[in-house]
Amino acid sequence: MCRGKIFFFSSHFAGNLRCLDGATVVSDVENKHGDYSNRWRLCTVTQVEELKILIRMFPVWATGIIFSAVNVQTTSLFVVQGRMMDTSIGSFRIPPASLISFNVISIVFWVPVYDRIIVPIARKITSKERGFSELQRMGIGLFISVMSISAAAIVEITRLKLANKLDLVDKPVAVPLNILWQVPQNFLMGAAEVFTIVGQLEFFYDQSPDAMRSLCSALLYLSTSLGNYLSSAIITLVTHLTTQGGNPGWIPNNLNEGRLDQFFWLITALSVLNMLVYIVAAKRYKNKTSS
Known part of the structure; x- marks a missing residue:
């Protein structure tokens, strides 16, 4: 039996x-x-099957750590980058940290657009009630996050070229490049959150064992915490390696003589690698089914 x-x-x-x-x-x-x-x-058989479900969920959950490390840049290095840009619009000055509001605006914009426009169109194509599966939704979000951090790298390249052209490399002053150039990277990151984080919540709730749904939903916040720690560890390691031999490093106090763009490209590369790992994990994942 x-x-x-x-x-x-x-x-x-x-x-x-x-x-x-x-x-x-x-x-x-x-x-x-x-x-x-x-x-x-x-x-019991139930306990073993619940453990199997958790093990199968683990690779998908782990890819959320890199996403969180990318997402945390909106409140850290995006702000540092903005402080070295022109924050004035006429007589009004924009606090660099306030640019994260475009992240929030993006979320407010994309939530109804996704539910009212994207889902009905996707439903006709995929014949799925939700339009996209949770795994597909997360994958789209990971791709958008790659676009966001790439946009930040392009803005930094433009800023450094202007600093070099105006002979501001050795001067810790803001470059006359308007801070509104940061809007696309913040707006894209908000869209990435709508797809990835909401997808993660739905995934963990639907696919977790019935008796562990609350616990598994908390896995999202665990990946967010680990992502923050990972971001700090990467910054510390990059700073240590790039300041060898008296070099200013990629992220010095004076960003005009640094290479913040290289750091953003590094994060982009990690995000692309993470997305590829996610694609493999998503393809191999088998949905939980009822008996």
Whole structure:
């Protein structure tokens, strides 16, 4: 009976990870002593299948860490970049940190556009109730995040060229390039959040074991936290490596003599690699189905 249950659940849920099925089989030790209470030696079929679901979700969840490391740039290096740009519009000066408002505006814009326009069009093409699956939605968001950080790199290249042209490389002053050039990168990152983060929430809730939905939904916030730590670690490592031999490094106090664009391209490369890993993980992922 036990082995029949194992086959039934495995065919519907896992299709692999069958090595874990042995945890549900009563061994000679349990039969001899008649003690089946040790959960480290004997598990129920449901517990094993829930573990399989979590293991299959792990690669998809892990790719969210790099996305969070990219997303955190909107409140860190995007602001640092904006402080070295022209923040004036007539007599009004825009605080560099306030450019993140375009990230929020983008979210407010894309949420109804996605629900009212994109989903109905996608529904006709894919014949899916939600238009896109959660995995497809996350993949689109990862691609948009690559575009966002690439836009930031292009703006920085333009800013550095202007600083060199005006002989401002050795001067820690703002370059006469209007800060509104940062709007596209912030707007794109807002769109990436709408696709990726909402997709992650739906994915973790729908695909998690029924008894662990609240816990699995919290995985999103765990990936966000790890992404913040990863971003700090990358900045620390890059600063250490690029300041060897007395060089100013990629991210010095005076950005005019730095290479912040190179850092943005590095993050872009990591994002592209992360997206490729995600595509592989998404293709290999098997949706949870009801018995």
